[in-house]
Amino acid sequence: IDSSTNNGTVTFETSATTINGSKNLTISSGSGDVTFQGAIGTTGTGIGNLDVNKTSGSGDIEIFDIGTDGPIVGVTGTVDIGNNSTTSILLDGTIYRTDGRTEFDAVSTGQAITITGVSPTFTTTAGNLLKFTTADVELSGTSGGGTDVGTTTFNAAGGLTIDGDIIGKSGMAGVESLTISSGAGAVNIGGTVGNNGSGKALGTLLINSTGGAGNIDLGGIGTNSVVGTSGNVTVGNAATNTLTLDGADYKTTGSQTYVARSAGGGQNIDITSSSSGTAANFVTTNQNIAFNTSGINLKNNATTTISSGTGGGGDISFAGGVEADGTLDVLTITSGSGSVTFSGKIGATEELAGLNVNATNTDGAGDIVFASDIGDSNGTEAGVLGTTVIGNNTTNSIDFQGALYSFGTGTTNIEAKSGETIDVTRNATTVEFKTAGTSLSFDTAEIDLDNGSNLSIATAGGAISVVGIAGHSSETVVISANDGTAQGGGGDSATETVTIGDIGDATADEILSVAITGADGITLDGSNINTADTANPNISFTGAVDIKGSVTVSSDNESNDGTITFSTTIDGEGSGTDNLTILSGSGALTLSGAIGDDTALNNLTINTTDTDSTGGATAALTIP
Helix, strand or coil: CECCCCCCCEEECCCCCCECCCCCEEEECCCCCEEECCCECCCCCCECCEEECCCCCCCCEEECCECECCCECCECCCEEECCCCCCCEEECCCEEEECCCEEEECCCCCCCEEECCCCCEEEECCCCCEEEECCCEEECCCCCCCCCEEEEEEEECCCEEECCCEEECCCCCCEEEEEEECCCCCEEECCCECCCCCCECECCEEECCCCCCCCEEECCECCCCCCCECCCEEECCCCCCCEEECCCEEEECCCEEEECCCCCCCCCEEECCCCCCCCEEEECCCCCEEEECCCEEECCCCEEEEECCCCCCCCEEECCCEEECCCCCEEEEECCCCCEEECCCECCCCCECEEEECCCCCCCCCCEEECCCECECCCCECCECCCEEECCCCCCCEEECCCEEEECCCCEEEECCCCCCEEECCCCEEEEEECCCCCEEEECCCEEECCCEEEEEECCCCCEEEEEEECCCCEEEEEEECCCCCCCCCCCCCCCCEEEEEECECCECCEEEEEEEECCCEEEECCEEECCCCCCCCEEEECCEEEECEEEEECCCCCCCCCEEECCCEEECCCCCCEEEEECCCCCEEECCCECCCCCCCEEEECCCCCCCCCCCCCCCCCC
16 A cells, blocks of 8 residues: 555554455555554454555554454564654554564654553564664553553563663553563663653563563663652563663662573673763662672673662662672662672672772661672682772671672771671681771771681781771681781881770680781770680780770680780870780780880789689789
8 A cells, every 4th residue: 555655644444444364564655644443463364564654754653453362463474663754653552463573663753652552462472573663662551540550561572672762651640560571582672761851650660570581681760860660670580691781870769670690600780881981870769679690790880879768778689799890880889777788799700999888877777798708819809999988887787798808909998886786707717808008997886706707807008997806706816907018019108007996805705816917006095905715815916006095905814824925115195094904814925115115104004913713823024
C-alpha cells in the first residue's frame, strides 16, 4: 500500500478490521498517518513481514495489537515500524507477539514512541531482537486512579535494545511498572529508566530478575535531581553473564538490587561510563542497595557514590569483591543507620584510588563489616592506594573479619563511637593493618581483639595513633612505625611515631604481649598497659618514649611475670602531670636510656608493689 506520492493517510478502521493471511504487508505513506484500529494476525499463523514506513516518511503511526494471547503470533517475519523521521508511534494495544526481528523507530525529539495500553506485553522469540530505535519511549498504560498500577512487560528472548530513555508519562494518575525478561538475549538500555526530568517515575523495575544469562547494560535510573522509580529495582540474577551500569545516576525511592554470576573471575558487575571521568551515583531513600552474587568492578575513572540516606538509611551490601580498573576510581558510601557489608575482598588484584565509608558524623551511625581482606599479600598488596576513611565518631561498630588490611600512600583513618567498637574477629590469626609510609589512625574507639585475633599495625614511615586495645584471651599486639628507608619505603620522614592509649586490662588476661616501635618516638597517652598472666607476657618499646599524663606499664602478674624493655630515653610530655609507674614483678626490666633528661617526669615509680601473693621477688633494677 503506497500513498506516499500525495502523503495520504492509511487507515484500518474499527477494532473489527483485523489483518490476517500469510503474505507480507508493506505500507508507505510519506507524511500521511497510518492507523491500525484492529489487530494484526489474529488467526492461523499470522502474516509474513510487516513494514510501515521503514525507509522514509514522517507520518504518525498507530498500532493496536499484533497477535493474540491464544497465543497466536501476529507476524512471523520481520517487523519494521517507522524510521528516524517518523513523528510518532502510538502502541495502544495490550499484545504484541512476533516471530521475527522487531523494530520501532521514530524521531529523537520528545517521547516519540508511546505505549498506552493497560499492562501490555511484547513477546519475541529467541534469535529475534526487539528494538526501539532513536526515540524515547513513554509508558502510560495505567488505568483508574493513583492506586491502580499497570505493568509493561517485554518478553524478549532474542534480546531487547532501547536506544533512548524509557519513562512514565508526566501527569498520569497511576504508576506504571516495567518488567523485562530476555533469557539468553542481551538487554541494552542506552538511556535512563523512569523519569528523565520530563516524565514521571515508574513503579517497580525488574530486568531478568527471575532468570536468564543474557548480558544487561543499563544506562541509568532517573537523574541527579529526580527519582527514576518509586518501587523496588532488581536487575539481573545469579546466571547473568555481565551487568554493565554505565550511567551517571541510579536514583530510586525503593530498594536497588544488582545481580550477576560469580564465575569467570567474579567481577561481572561493571560500573563504568561512556566517557572516562564521569561519576556514578546510586541513591535510594532509606532503602537497601545490594550488589549480589558477583563482585563489582569500578571502571569509570571517577568517584562512585552509593547512598541509602543519612537519616534512617538502608543496608548497603557487596556479596563479592570490589576492584577498580582505572587510576582514579574512588568508592564513597553513605548509609545513615543502615549497615554496610563487604563480603569479598577489596582491591585484591586491582586497587581502588580511595575508599570512604560513612566518613563524616553526618553520614550515619550504621554498622560496618569487612568480612574479608583489603588488598592481597600475594599481589600488589595494597587494596586502596589513596585516602581511606572508614566510619566516624557516631558509627556503632566496625568489624574486621579478614586477615589483611593493606593501604597505599594515602592517609588511613578508622573511627567508631567511644568504647570497644572496632572489632577484630579473625580468630586464631594475626590480623595486619598496614600502609606504605603514610599515617594510620584508629580514632575515638578502642580496638577489641576477639579470641585468638592477634594484632599487627605497621606503616613503614607513617605515624600511628590508637586510642586503645582490648583483648579476649591473651592476644599479642605488635605496632611498628619504623624507619621508612630501612623498610623500603623510598624515603625517611620525621613522622614515624606511635601514639597509644590503654592496652589490656589489669584485672583480666586480655593481652599476652606488647611490642611497640617508633623510629621518631612513642607517646604513651594516659596509658595503662597490662599483659596477661600466662607465659611470656613481655612488653617492649623500641624508640624514645614520651609520657603524657599518668601512665602505668605492667607485666606483673600472680604467676607469670614478663620482661619490660625501654630501648632508649624516657621523657615527660611537659604538662607537669606526667607520671610513670613500671611494674615487672620478677620479670627483667631494661632501661637503656636517660629518664627525664630533656623533659622531666612529675613522678616515677618502679616495682614498688608485687602482684605475686606468695611474695615472689622483684627483678633487679639498673638505671643508666
